[in-house]
Amino acid sequence: MKKVCVIGASGKLGKYMVQHCLDRNYEVVGVCREKSVGKLDSFRDRITIVPGMTNDREVIKKAVKGCDGVLTVLVPWGVNNYSSGTAQAVLDFAEPGARLIFSCGWHITKDGKDEYSWKLEVFLKVVGWIAKVLRLIDIEDQVRACNLVFTSDKNWTVVRGSGLEEGESQGLPVWSEHVGDPILESNLTRRIDFALFMVEALENDDLIHKAPAIVGCQTPSALAHKSET
Numbered sequence: 001m002k003k004v005c006v007i008g009a010s011g012k013l014g015k016y017m018v019q020h021c022l023d024r025n026y027e028v029v030g031v032c033r034e035k036s037v038g039k040l041d042s043f044r045d046r047i048t049i050v051p052g053m054t055n056d057r058e059v060i061k062k063a064v065k066g067c068d069g070v071l072t073v074l075v076p077w078g079v080n081n082y083s084s085g086t087a088q089a090v091l092d093f094a095e096p097g098a099r100l101i102f103s104c105g106w107h108i109t110k111d112g113k114d115e116y117s118w119k120l121e122v123f124l125k126v127v128g129w130i131a132k133v134l135r136l137i138d139i140e141d142q143v144r145a146c147n148l149v150f151t152s153d154k155n156w157t158v159v160r161g162s163g164l165e166e167g168e169s170q171g172l173p174v175w176s177e178h179v180g181d182p183i184l185e186s187n188l189t190r191r192i193d194f195a196l197f198m199v200e201a202l203e204n205d206d207l208i209h210k211a212p213a214i215v216g217c218q219t220p221s222a223l224a225h226k227s228e229t
């Protein structure tokens with residue numbers, strides 16, 4: 001891995017990913033909305049910034065050129081297929097053989113075998129409906145985006161985040177193929193470690209064509225699993 005593109009670089013997850021990439025001496029290209037370029041001021045001299053909407057195909061084409069890896073923050077903003085447009089552009093323009101890592105939440109399912117709590121199901125239905133009516137967010141668009149990725153033959157990994165919190169790194173999160181597995185019960189990961197998992201996945205070919213659901217390695221459910229094994 002020499003050159004990595006971070007799409008959604010100015011967000012909370014994006015900035016952590018940029019830092020982890022720089023820590024590994026990767027050359028970094030960051031894509032963010034024009035109005036958010038200032039959020040990357042602390043990295044300004046060390047990364048190349050391509051300003052623009054992440055579903056702008058010309059922006060993505062330019063940004064991913066020559067990159068060995070692409071880290072994409074999938075966010076379902078608005079009701080104009082922002083998330084699926086972003087995913088499609090990355091799949092279309094990334095270099096052949098590049099490692100493509102996408103972020104989303106546990107609510108995305110790859111094979112339908114995830115088991116969700118009724119609380120999460122109700123939360124997603126209610127909040128999803130309200131957000132869509134207000135034309136703020138279209139959660140279904142993130143589902144469509146991930147389905148585009150799942151059916152692609154590129155070297156993708158979709159990292160599914162639990163509930164997130166801020167704080168110092170606790171180390172690489174643990175993961176499981178399915179939500180509902182006991183190891184994930186704590187449903188909490190530090191955002192800095194979510195970013196770490198995304199960046200480490202670039203060099204982990206065992207994760208190709210997988211959709212790991214992650215949880216913090218120091219959470220009670222992760223520790224309980226460790227003591228059992």
Ligand SMILES: NC(=O)c1ccc[n+]([C@@H]2O[C@H](COP(=O)([O-])OP(=O)(O)OC[C@H]3O[C@@H](n4cnc5c(N)ncnc54)[C@H](OP(=O)(O)O)[C@@H]3O)[C@@H](O)[C@H]2O)c1
Nearest residue numbers: 008010011012013033036074075077103104105161162164
């Ligand atoms: N938040 C959670 O609890 C949670 C839980 C599980 C998984 N995840 C996943 O983690 C990833 C990061 O989520 P996050 O919540 O931590 O947020 P985040 O990292 O701050 O990312 C939000 C992104 O959305 C962009 N954005 C904000 N408003 C926008 C708008 N109106 N139009 C277009 N782009 C806009 C931001 O760009 P600007 O810098 O330009 O604003 C930023 O790139 C996502 O893939 C999410 O699905 C989040």
